[in-house]
Amino acid sequence: MYGHVSGRYSRLFLTAVLAAILVIAALILSSCGTPSFNQEVSQKIEQAIREVMEGLDIPGAVAGVWIPDMGELVLSIGEADIEDGRAVQTADRFRIGSITKTFTATAVLKLVDEGLLSLDDTVDKFVAGIPDGDKITVRQLCNHTSGLFNYGEDEDFAAALTEDPHKVWTPRELVDDAISHEPYFPPGEGWHYSNTGYILLGMIIEEVTGSSYEAVIKDRIIESLGLSNTSLASSPEMTGQYSHGYEYKEEGSKELIDRTEYLDPSIVWAAGAMISNLEDLRIWARALVEGELLSDASHKEQMDWVDLPDDPDSKYGLGVLYVFGLEGHDGRQPGYDAAVFYYPLRQATFVILFNKAEQSSVALGVALKLANIVLPEDISF
Numbered sequence: 001m002y003g004h005v006s007g008r009y010s011r012l013f014l015t016a017v018l019a020a021i022l023v024i025a026a027l028i029l030s031s032c033g034t035p036s037f038n039q040e041v042s043q044k045i046e047q048a049i050r051e052v053m054e055g056l057d058i059p060g061a062v063a064g065v066w067i068p069d070m071g072e073l074v075l076s077i078g079e080a081d082i083e084d085g086r087a088v089q090t091a092d093r094f095r096i097g098s099i100t101k102t103f104t105a106t107a108v109l110k111l112v113d114e115g116l117l118s119l120d121d122t123v124d125k126f127v128a129g130i131p132d133g134d135k136i137t138v139r140q141l142c143n144h145t146s147g148l149f150n151y152g153e154d155e156d157f158a159a160a161l162t163e164d165p166h167k168v169w170t171p172r173e174l175v176d177d178a179i180s181h182e183p184y185f186p187p188g189e190g191w192h193y194s195n196t197g198y199i200l201l202g203m204i205i206e207e208v209t210g211s212s213y214e215a216v217i218k219d220r221i222i223e224s225l226g227l228s229n230t231s232l233a234s235s236p237e238m239t240g241q242y243s244h245g246y247e248y249k250e251e252g253s254k255e256l257i258d259r260t261e262y263l264d265p266s267i268v269w270a271a272g273a274m275i276s277n278l279e280d281l282r283i284w285a286r287a288l289v290e291g292e293l294l295s296d297a298s299h300k301e302q303m304d305w306v307d308l309p310d311d312p313d314s315k316y317g318l319g320v321l322y323v324f325g326l327e328g329h330d331g332r333q334p335g336y337d338a339a340v341f342y343y344p345l346r347q348a349t350f351v352i353l354f355n356k357a358e359q360s361s362v363a364l365g366v367a368l369k370l371a372n373i374v375l376p377e378d379i380s381f
Contacts, residue, residue, distance in 0.1 A: 037071030037374065044373045045073055049352075052366055053078060057254060058356040060088035060243055062278050065370055067348040074278070080243040080355065082256065093229055093242040093277045094353045096338045097331025100232075100274040102288050103217050104201050105142045105319020109298040110220050116208045119301060119318075126204045131179055136187045138204065141197035142318035143306050149181035150194040161267065166236055169266045174199045191309055191316070195271035202270025213270050225287055230276040233265035238275070243355045245335020256356070259335030272331060281340045281351045288320065289327045289342040303327070313381065323364070324381050326350070326371055330364040332357050339363035346375060 036042060049063055060078035065071075080088040111117050117126075117138060124133035132147075140146040151157055151174050160167070178196040185192070202213040209216055214232045222230050229240075238260055249255040265273035276284070286292070291299025305315035305322055315322040321329050328341035328350075337354040339361065350370055352363040371379040 035071055037065075037073050041071065041374060042073050045370055046075055046077070048369050048373065049075065049077060049366060052362060053354075056356065056358060056362060057248075057256065058354050058362075059246055059256065060355045062088055062090050062092060062094070062243075062351075062353040063366075063370070064090075064278050064282055064349070064351045065374060066282060067346055067374060070346075070374070082244070082246070083258075088243050088355065089241065090278050091229070091241055093238070093240060093275050094338060094355065095233070095245060095333040095336040096274050096276050096281070096340075097268070097272045097333040097336065099276075099281075099329045099331040099338055099340055100268070100270065100272045101198055101319045101331075102284070102329045102340075103221055103274060103319075104198055104205070104270045105302065106288065106293060107205055107216050107220055108138065108142060108201055109294050109302055109318065111205065111208060112301075113295045113298050117204070123200060123204075126207045127175070127200060129179075130175070130200070131183065132187050138201070139301075139318065140187055141201050141204075143191075143316055144193050144197060145188050145191055145306060146194065146197050147183035147185040147187050147190060147192065148194050148196045148200075149178045149183060150192070151175075151178040151196050151199075154178075154181065161263070165262055166264050168264050171199050171203050171269060174267075174269075175203070191306055195268065198271035199269060205270070217274075221293065224293060225283055227276070227280040227283060230274065230280045230284070233273045233275050236261040236264050242275075243353075245333070246356045247335055259357070262334045268333070272333060278351055278353060281338075281353075282349050285328055285340050285342040285349045285351065286347070289344055324368060324371070324379055326367065326379070330361040330367075332361060337361060337363045339367040341367050341371070343371065343375065343378065346378060348375060
């Protein structure tokens with residue numbers, strides 16, 4: 001009897017010991033992932049970001065650099081809210097502007113994989129009343145070679161936006177404003193960045209699926225990758241944990257004003273209305289550039305580059321920017337500036353999020369600077 005009990009307890013004891021060893025091993029392994037960069041490299045990364053922030057009065061930044069077998073560094077610097085002094089956190093959500101285009105173009109390519117449309121389909125098959133609609137293809141909308149006028153460059157439109165920034169715009173209103181202007185060039189005979197093309201892509205997505213653009217992005221991309229902090233904004237308000245966004249009050253002024261809820265997101269919709277955070281964008285950068293959600297054929301189409309005029313170091317695919325070997329996109333909205341890039345040869349990821357916007361992308365320049373710091377033999381300019 002006693003021997004039986006003793007043996008049973010011995011087995012229980014051994015089981016408990018083994019379980020404890022496994023737990024400890026798991027904890028050790030979890031702490032032994034990609035190491036941090038060495039101190040010199042880490043200091044250079046942080047210094048590069050702080051210098052830009054100080055020079056441009058940027059209140060807060062979140063940044064991450066990840067390179068397998070080399071190192072990683074995640075930083076949160078400064079304030080998310082200058083009124084209450086709350087420090088910016090790595091989990092904070094930011095508006096990501098035209099990085100939205102990477103989601104839109106990927107959704108289009110997924111629909112190609114599903115047989116719902118073709119990149120060579122012309123716009124008139126889905127949306128009526130577009131000049132040269134029988135010549136402009138879905139592909140040309142994706143890579144900005146349609147020639148369609150960018151509604152954001154219309155001075156009257158900009159004035160109307162200033163007068164009523166919370167006006168809710170329909171996609172058709174945005175497109176109608178664009179087509180009231182002459183195109184930049186005949187379809188396929190040039191390159192000009194145009195939000196109009198991406199508004200049309202959103203309309204085409206809804207037409208072929210019978211679902212809302214937001215639902216398609218959520219079902220086919222966000223939920224597929226588990227991007228729990230990524231969404232399409234449907235109103236000016238930000239919710240959850242987020243960073244406020246700022247701009248100078250006026251030209252020549254150093255006074256910052258809060259632009260977090262300045263515009264209704266309908267103004268950019270499928271071209272720029274998404275919100276995300278550092279970790280989700282880290283996941284998205286790799287999924288985008290590695291083509292995780294697409295067939296090999298569609299991924300190859302997405303990375304079929306068009307040369308940019310007067311910029312030999314940059315190219316544009318289907319919703320993806322190529323610059324000095326990095327692939328991804330940058331994006332701005334009032335108060336926010338973001339860049340998400342991936343370098344496939346080293347599986348390196350770069351995410352930069354600033355809570356202040358300038359006239360041109362500062363985040364893109366910082367992403368390139370950081371790439372040059374950590375991969376000087378690969379990324380040089």
